[in-house]
Amino acid sequence: MKQQLFTEFCDQLLKVSSSIRFVGIADDTGSLLSISERKALKPLLNQQQTEQYAITAATRQYTRLRWQRTLGKVDYACSIYEKLIRANIPITDANNRLAYVILITFDIGTDNFHQIVTKKIIPLIRKSKGTFLKEKLKKNQ
Numbered sequence: 001m002k003q004q005l006f007t008e009f010c011d012q013l014l015k016v017s018s019s020i021r022f023v024g025i026a027d028d029t030g031s032l033l034s035i036s037e038r039k040a041l042k043p044l045l046n047q048q049q050t051e052q053y054a055i056t057a058a059t060r061q062y063t064r065l066r067w068q069r070t071l072g073k074v075d076y077a078c079s080i081y082e083k084l085i086r087a088n089i090p091i092t093d094a095n096n097r098l099a100y101v102i103l104i105t106f107d108i109g110t111d112n113f114h115q116i117v118t119k120k121i122i123p124l125i126r127k128s129k130g131t132f133l134k135e136k137l138k139k140n141q
Helices: 002-014 047-066 113-140
Strands: 020-027 032-037 077-080 084-092 098-107
Touching: 002 020, 002 032, 002 113, 020 047, 032 047, 047 077, 047 084, 047 098, 077 113, 084 113, 098 113
Parallel strands: none
Antiparallel strands: 020 032, 020 098, 077 084, 084 098
């Protein structure tokens, strides 16, 4: 059930824009739970590199969350590389503890990626956040 939930969610986010290359969801330790890739995509990273990136993304989110009390809530973090644009979106629980990280990559040159993330992707994440956090509680029991 949990795997299907995460896979369907990644597939749903992938459909938000044709400029989205990759969507993944990792838990608070950076373990990838599911990924979706655009059809006919030639990935820039292999599976092991993608798994390492997920661990790094989760670690970075912990650092960002530490500064929220002073700087305010993190909506998402973005990196623009020569070959793609990356956005990482934290999902936190009521105590502001990291539960999951959504990993998304866009084609380079996607000028409206901020609007896609803030107006389309984040609302979908907020809609599913309760379900994800319930899954996290089940796992921890």
